[in-house]
Amino acid sequence: MTKKILILLTIALFSITNSFSQQVTKQQKDIHFERDIDVIVEELTFMYDTDQALREYTLFKTYNKAVTDSIERLPQEEMRSYLKFKKFKSDDLAKRINKEYLLPIDELNTQRIIEMTNQYGFPSLGRIKKYYKGMLDEEFNPYILIVHAPKKYWEELKGLLNKELEAKYLSRCEYGHILWHLNGRKNINDMLNNGFKMIPNAEGQEVLTAVDCD
Numbered sequence: 001m002t003k004k005i006l007i008l009l010t011i012a013l014f015s016i017t018n019s020f021s022q023q024v025t026k027q028q029k030d031i032h033f034e035r036d037i038d039v040i041v042e043e044l045t046f047m048y049d050t051d052q053a054l055r056e057y058t059l060f061k062t063y064n065k066a067v068t069d070s071i072e073r074l075p076q077e078e079m080r081s082y083l084k085f086k087k088f089k090s091d092d093l094a095k096r097i098n099k100e101y102l103l104p105i106d107e108l109n110t111q112r113i114i115e116m117t118n119q120y121g122f123p124s125l126g127r128i129k130k131y132y133k134g135m136l137d138e139e140f141n142p143y144i145l146i147v148h149a150p151k152k153y154w155e156e157l158k159g160l161l162n163k164e165l166e167a168k169y170l171s172r173c174e175y176g177h178i179l180w181h182l183n184g185r186k187n188i189n190d191m192l193n194n195g196f197k198m199i200p201n202a203e204g205q206e207v208l209t210a211v212d213c214d
Helices: 003-035 037-060 065-072 076-086 091-120 125-131 143-147 151-166 172-182
Strands: 196-200 206-210
Touching: 003 037, 003 091, 003 125, 037 065, 037 076, 037 091, 037 125, 037 143, 065 076, 091 143, 091 151, 143 172, 151 172, 172 196
Parallel strands: none
Antiparallel strands: 196 206
């Protein structure tokens, strides 16, 4: 056997072995994800609720969900008036809340989502609904936690989530929307190239709409 043929056989064997290894890893992630789904959802719910509560407080200055929900149901003009009235009188306090509470929570959540993704695959809402038997809040969606990731994690997340898209652990539309955020919300093509289209609504206005997400 010539040296050239031996090298080619070695490369082919490595490719087959590597492909099999990746497939086994994916299978293991799915098995572990299903096994641990209750504790995964429990932790993600805590992370999501904390994320949303802190952000709503910066707008409404209350953690009372009944109050915030009622405000969000107001007509746009009334909501704007309310938010103007509730605006922080102290810019220093608003900045301190953002620096000392919001940003640290975003960092902790981002680190944990990366850990969970490496262990289980990205915990998208579609995957969760496949295995979780309990009730989920209708607004709950873990990908919001990635959308709020600090900028220093953006490049790492783009590489990670591209692999998760290939593994079908998140939809094209989820990926496109997250990518748009991770690129600084500058280029709408991040979404148009990943399942979204501009479609006219009842008033004839073109609206960005998730269409081809599979």
